[in-house]
Amino acid sequence: MLPPYHRLEEFVPLTPAETRIAEGWTSSKRSVKRHHIIRREGDQVAGVFFLLAGWVGSSVMLRDGRRQIVKVHLPGDMLGFPSLSLVHAGETLEALTDAVICPIPNAAIGKLLMDNPRLATGLFLSTQKERVALMQKLSWLGATSALERMVAFLLDLYDRAKSSGLAKENRFEVPLTQQQLGELLGLTAVHVNRTLKRLDSSGLLERRKALVRLIDIEGLQKMTANIPPCFAHHDAWVRLGSPSSDA
Amino acid sequence: MLPPYHRLEEFVPLTPAETRIAEGWTSSKRSVKRHHIIRREGDQVAGVFFLLAGWVGSSVMLRDGRRQIVKVHLPGDMLGFPSLSLVHAGETLEALTDAVICPIPNAAIGKLLMDNPRLATGLFLSTQKERVALMQKLSWLGATSALERMVAFLLDLYDRAKSSGLAKENRFEVPLTQQQLGELLGLTAVHVNRTLKRLDSSGLLERRKALVRLIDIEGLQKMTANIPPCFAHHDAWVRLGSPSSDA
DNA sequence: CGTTCCATTGACGAAGCTCAAAAAAAGTGG
DNA sequence: CCACTTTTTTTGAGCTTCGTCAATGGAACG
Incomplete structure (x- = not known):
């Protein structure tokens, strides 16, 4: 339904070639049933996931069994990125409804970060957006x-x-x-x-x-007493110097 | 005291040239007194900061004056990254002690993301680490x-x-x-x-x-009921395919 | 058609909040 | 260095919000 470049494209305008790379991620789809654990806290980190359809919750466990759901993911979201910095996954990903996910292996992310700076910048900024969302929730x-x-x-x-x-x-x-x-x-x-x-x-x-x-x-x-943050979209790209379009 | 590449180097081994780029950030230092607001929520986002010395708190305001301190930053931390995705800063940065910060303009970050994939990867992973820390705090x-x-x-x-x-x-x-x-x-x-x-x-x-x-x-x-996460350090780099060292 | 999960409700208890005031510490200007 | 103000810490008494325990009814599912 939602294209996989949806989140990357939010901050950085993508070229057709880049769009194709991102679309490639959906080549392998995996359907999971409601309540299925996609990845458990402590598991090896094999990669991340793109959520094509359905809802997925991401949660953190405490020793005594309590747990904190950290985020409810909707279609178009990327799952599991924080755990890239960890040896063992720091979050449990659980399907809240029947869902379709696309696994993206570590190497694909590594390649993207090394070879495609525009996609990488989009990913980076969308990650910062998630951080803002977490700060709000806190x-x-x-x-x-x-x-x-x-x-x-x-x-x-x-x-x-x-x-x-x-x-x-x-x-x-x-x-x-x-x-x-x-x-x-x-x-x-x-x-x-x-x-x-x-x-x-x-x-x-x-x-x-x-x-x-x-x-x-x-x-x-x-x-609510919230001051809802206003996200930058393509402005951020311009502000960062939009190096390839200007130079 | 702490080198500015401290956090970047955690996940990705840096070349001497890259180390020099990061060191360049400390060329402009700014001293701020305790209680000084470095950047207020809602301000224009001119860039980020590297914290050289002292403590800085990062906080989110609610409409009725309540506020939530989101993170206490120590020397070596990068400040203000989440707001790169926002039009107006989403966090207030306040010196908790006398502090020394190095402003890094947006364009420098943009350039880094476009031109130096290894530094960018280090930055990306250290951002994911912050996200894990936020999840813990949540x-x-x-x-x-x-x-x-x-x-x-x-x-x-x-x-x-x-x-x-x-x-x-x-x-x-x-x-x-x-x-x-x-x-x-x-x-x-x-x-x-x-x-x-x-x-x-x-x-x-x-x-x-x-x-x-x-x-x-x-x-x-x-x-505490915490399950402390174990961070990947240079392992993450290897896992992502360590593209330039392998290929 | 039974079993299991989920929503709902009541009675009670406890963790943490509010209000208020005093003591201690830290700045501040002379 | 001293008076003075302001901020911060500490303490008490009473109250509110939310948690605990327990039981019931309804919906979902094999």
């Missing part, structure tokens, strides 16, 4: 209430679902159990439930199974 | 108690201080106010104080002003 967990966190998460997810073509008319699927929502937001499943109840009785949104409809987006936005 | 905030968080932070800081040469004999400075510690760990200053009191009365560590001495490191480690 501020949710550290400085906001259960309700604010939940709303911030749903709004963020809605935005991302829209740009992946997964939301229509303020309506989108959230295929996470309340247990998983809790692991994502740093709450217990019980408290997630109460928070959701409170939200739909507020009339700002409506839940029907996994389907969420945002009724009053502005009202919801007022509930 | 799991502290989402899944652990005040005490665990405090201990995890102090142990992490101790490790980093050691490798920056800032710790001797289990002793190191923590130049953060308890207010700031709270903003870092998602606690109130009051609760930070109670947690610290509880820690020193446990006998596992000792505080004297800003000086902390870890008395029983193993005991402290047992208090």
Whole structure:
């Protein structure tokens, strides 16, 4: 559905040749079922993945079995990049729905970094974007209430679902159990439930199974204390000197 | 003190020429006083910084004035990279002690990414390492108690201080106010104080002003539920195909 | 059609927050 | 170096949010 160069192209305009390289990554597809562990924390790092379809959660375990879901990935996302810096994977990748992934071996990433500076720059900047997203999430967990966190998460997810073509008319699927929502937001499943109840009785949104409809987006936005960051897209490329186009 | 290629060299062995490029970054030094805002959230992104000496905090603001300190930077760290993907900086950089920074303009980063794939790869991997660190921190905030968080932070800081040469004999400075510690760990200053009191009365560590001495490191480690990640260093380079050394 | 997972609800407890005030420390200008 | 102000640390009392434990009903799935 979404092209694999989607994320790379966000910051750096790609040449047709580069687009073809990125498309090549989808040559090997792997379908995984809901709940399937794509890669477990501690496994060897054989490469990264491009998420073609479905939802994947990335999580970190603690010794006593607690875990923190770090990110919910949507189609078009790259999975597993942080672990490239590790001997053993630092995150567990788990399919939250049936999904299709494209494995990209380490060597392909190495080759890209060495041989194609424009793709590499795109990758680099999209990685920085992920870092900003993580910083935002850290501020949710550290400085906001259960309700604010939940709303911030749903709004963020809605935005991302829209740009992946997964939301229509303020309506989108959230295929996470309340247990998983809790692991994502740093709450217990019980408290997630109460928070959701409170939200739909507020009339700002409506839940029907996994389907969420945002009724009053502005009202919801007022509930969060977030300052949403504004991403640079191709501006970043220009700012970095857009070396090959200028020189 | 610490060379600017310290972080780049961690994952990718650098040639003498590359080392010289990185050293060039320190040509312009800027001294800043404690509490000085190096760059405020929302400012134009003119470049990044290399931290030569001193401590710098990087934080994210919420609309109502709350803030989350995202990272405490030590000498040798690169500052401000996430904001390269943004139109306006997404993080405030504040000197926690008197510090010396080297501004690196956008164009220099652009040039590096385009012209020097080995340096770029080193930068890329060290960025992924930061992402892993953020994921860890997210799991502290989402899944652990005040005490665990405090201990995890102090142990992490101790490790980093050691490798920056800032710790001797289990002793190191923590130049953060308890207010700031709270903003870092998602606690109130009051609760930070109670947690610290509880820690020193446990006998596992000792505080004297800003000086902390870890008395029983193993005991402290047992208090955290962390699974500390093991970083790849030059292995990552080999795994990615170490293109220029092999081919 | 039973088994298992998931959502929901209630009662209770605890970790951490708020408010307030005092003591200690650190700057600051003379 | 001394008075003065400001910041930081410390402590107490009461309260809120969220967690724990436990039980029930509903949905999904073989």
